[in-house]
Amino acid sequence: MGTVANEVIKPVKVERKLSFKGVITNEYFLYVVSFVSFIAIWHFVAKAQLLGKSLATPWEVIKELGRMTQTTLAGKTLWGHIWASTRRILIGFTLGAVIGVPLGLFMALNKYVNAVVKPIFDLFKPMPPIAWISIAILWFGIGEPSKIFIIFIGSLVPCLLNSYNGIRIIDEELYDVVRVLGGNRRDEILQVSFPAAFPALFAGLQISLSIAWTCVLAAELVSARSGLGWIIIRGMKLTKPELVLGGMAIIAIVAMGTTLLISGLEKFICPWKRGIEGL
C-alpha cells in the first residue's frame, strides 16, 4: 500500500481466468519460452554446423568448463584465471575510484582546483581507455602494471565526471536551507553536497566497473598469460569454440556479480534512494 500526496492507493487484485491466451501472453511464461528456444537454436546451429566448426553446443561448453575446474591451463585452473582477472579489476578500479571520486568532488567544490584540473582532464576525456593499451605496454612492459594502469584510466574518467556533475546539479535551494538554518560552508558540504551527490557517484562507479571489464579483457587479449581474456584468445588460437564461449559465459557471470556487489553497496550506503529508481 502506498500513498501519493493525500490519496491512499490500495492494491486491487483482479481475478483472472486461466485461459489459453492468458498463458501464452504471460510475461514469465514467455521468458521461459525465449530462454529455452535460445538454447535450442544455439544447440541446433552448432550441431548442424551451420557456421562451420566455429560454434560449440551449450552442453560442450558446460563440459569444457567443468573440465577446466579440474585440470590446469597454463598453470591455473578456471578459478585461478577468474581470480587473475578479478584481482586486476579490483586493484585498478579501486585506484581509479580512490583518486577519481575525491578529485571530482574537489573540482566541483573549489573553482581554483577546477580551473587547473578541468582543461587537462578535458584533453584526456575523449580518448577511449583501450587506446592507452599500446602506450601502457611501452611504459610498463607486458606484466600486471600495464593492465592495472589501463583499468585505472578507464575507471577514473566516469568516477571523476559523475562525482563532479553529481555536486554541480544539486538544487541551489538546498544550500539556501542550510544557510538559513545558520550553517557554514562545512555544513553545506557535509550535509548537502555529499549526500546529494551519492546517487550520481554510484552511477559513476557502475559505469566505471563495466568499462573496467572491457579494459581488462582488451588488455588480456593483447598480451597476457592468465585471465579470462586470455582463455578466450587461447580458444581462438586452438580453434576450440567451446573454450571461447565458456570464457564469454564466465565473464558475463563474474561481471554481473561485481555489478550486483556495487548496487548492494549503494542500497546499504544511500537508503534514501531506494524506490526512486524503477529499473
Next chain:
Amino acid sequence: MAYEEVKVKKPLSLTVLPILAITIFFVGWQLIVDTGVVPSTMLASPTKVIRLFIYKLTNANPDGAVLGVHAWMSMKEAVTAYLLAMVMGVPLGLLMGWFTVVRGLARPVFEIIRPIPPIAWIPLCIFWFGIGIWGKIFIIWIAGIVPFVINSWVGVGMTNPTFIQMARTYGASDWQIFTQICIPSALPMVFGALQIALAYCWTNLVGAELLAADQGLGYLISMGRRLALPDMVVLGMVCVGIGGAIIGLIVDLLEKRLLAWIKR
C-alpha cells in the same frame, strides 16, 4: 517575476589558470622528453608527434596507409555500426517497453548478451566474419545496441500513465496508444542514448581494431607499439580522441536540432 541580472566579475586568476595549466602540461611534456627524464623509446614529445602528423598526411610508410585512409576506415566502421544499432535497437526497445509479448521473448536473450563486454566477441567474430570490416562492425554494433534498447525501453516505461488511461477511455487501440503517446514521450530518453551509444561504439572500435585490422586508427596505435614508435602511438591516440570529440559534437548538434523540432 523579474530579476535584475547581476554581473559577477570573474576573478582574473580563474581565466588565467586554465590557460596556464594547459601550457605547463605541454611544456612539461616536451621538457621531460627532451631532457631525457623519460626515455624517447617510451614517449614522444609533442613537436615530434606534430611532425609525424604532417608526415603521415601524405606518406603511407611505415604502416601501409596515409592518415586519412586510417581515419576514414574507422569512421566508416563506427558510423555504419552506430546507424545499424540505432535502426535496430530503438524500435526493439520501444516495442519491448509496450508489448508484453515482445518483452517476454526478447528480454532473456538481451539479458544474456548484455553483461558480456563487446570485446569478448572478437574471437567469435574472427571465426564468423574473418578479419574484414564486418567483424568489426558486428562488435561495435553489439556495443551500441545495448544503450539504444535500454533507453527506449525505459523511455516508454516513463510515459505518464494518466495519458494512457485517458486514451483507453476514449477507446484508443493498443497500437494507437503506442504510436501516439508512448513513442513521443520516449523520444527524449532515446536522444539521451545517442551520446552514450556513440561513446561505447568509439571505445570498442579501438578495441576491435587493436586485434584484427589492417587499416584504421586502432591499427595505427597497435602498429606503433609493434614497431616501438611512441610518436605513432601518441598520434593514433590523439586522432582517436579528436575523432571521437568531432562525432560527439555532430551528434550533440543533431540532438539539439531534433529536440527543438519536436518541441515545436
